Amino acid sequence: xxxxxxxxxxxxxxxxxxxxxxxxxxxxxxxxxxxxxxxxxxxxxxxxxxxxxxxxxxxxxxxxxxxxxxxxxxxxxxxxxxxxxxxxxxxxxxxxxxxxxxxxxxxxxxxxxxx
Amino acid sequence: xxxxxxxxxxxxxxxxxxxxxxxxxxxxxxxxxxxxxxxxxxxxxxxxxxxxxxxxxxxxxxxxxxxxxxxxxxxxxxxxxxxxxxxxxxxxxxxxxxxxxxxxxxxxxx
Numbered sequence: 604x605x606x607x608x609x610x611x612x613x614x615x616x617x618x619x620x621x622x623x624x625x626x627x628x629x630x631x632x633x634x635x636x637x638x639x640x641x642x643x644x645x646x647x648x649x650x651x652x653x654x655x656x657x658x659x660x661x662x663x664x665x666x667x668x669x670x671x672x673x674x675x676x677x678x679x680x681x682x683x684x685x686x687x688x689x690x691x692x693x694x695x696x697x698x699x700x701x702x703x704x705x706x707x708x709x710x711x712x713x714x715x716x717x718x
Numbered sequence: 719x720x721x722x723x724x725x726x727x728x729x730x731x732x733x734x735x736x737x738x739x740x741x742x743x744x745x746x747x748x749x750x751x752x753x754x755x756x757x758x759x760x761x762x763x764x765x766x767x768x769x770x771x772x773x774x775x776x777x778x779x780x781x782x783x784x785x786x787x788x789x790x791x792x793x794x795x796x797x798x799x800x801x802x803x804x805x806x807x808x809x810x811x812x813x814x815x816x817x818x819x820x821x822x823x824x825x826x827x828x
Contacts, residue, residue, distance in 0.1 A: 634814065644820060646762070651815060707816055711761050712759075
C-alpha cells in the first residue's frame with residue numbers, strides 16, 4: 604500500500620507567523636502535490652513538483668511557497684500566515700498523467716487554523 | 719480549459735435506496751475519469767476509474783460508465799448503506815494533475 608505521511612496533523616498559528624507543512628512519501632513517485640480543501644470548493648491545487656528540486660505553481664499559489672529537497676519530501680511554506688489560509692491541507696503523490704491514469708495517493712491531511 | 723462539474727452539493731437518502739451522483743466534464747484530450755471517496759476526517763481514496771467508452775467499471779458495489787457522447791461519468795449504487803456516507807469527488811486526468819470537481823456530500827439515513 605502506497606504511503607504518504609504529513610506533519611503536523613494539527614496546527615494553530617498566529618497571523619503573520621511562518622508555517623511549514625511537511626510531507627513524506629515512500630511510493631517513489633516522481634510527482635507530488637499540495638491541495639487545500641474548503642467546503643464548497645473541493646480540492647484546489649496549490650503547488651506541485653515533478654521531482655527533486657522542482658516546484659511549480661498550481662491554481663491557487665498566492666501566499667504559498669513549496670520546496671522539494673528530495674524524491675520523498677515535499678513541503679508547503681506559508682511565510683506570512685493569514686486567517687484566509689485556515690483550511691485542511693492534503694499532500695498527494697502519484698502520476699495521474701500516465702495513459703493508464705495512475706492513482707493519486709493522499710496523506711491524512713493537516714488542519715491549519717490561523718488566528 | 720479542462721473542467722469537472724458535480725451538480726449536487728448534498729444528497730441525503732434513506733438506507734437501501736439507489737443513488738446516482740452526477741459528474742460531467744470538459745476536455746480536449748481523451749478523457750480518463752476517477753471517483754474518489756473521502757470519509758469524515760480521512761484522506762480521499764480512489765473508489766474507481768474509467769475504462770473505455772460505454773464500458774462499466776465497478777468497485778465495492780459502486781459503478782460508473784464513461785459516456786463520451788454526453789461527457790459524463792455518473793457514480794451509481796443500487797442500495798446505499800450507512801457506511802456510504804462520505805464526500806465523493808469526481809476527477810479528470812489532466813496532463814500532469816487531476817482536476818477535481820467540487821464534491822458531493824452523500825448522507826445515508828437509517
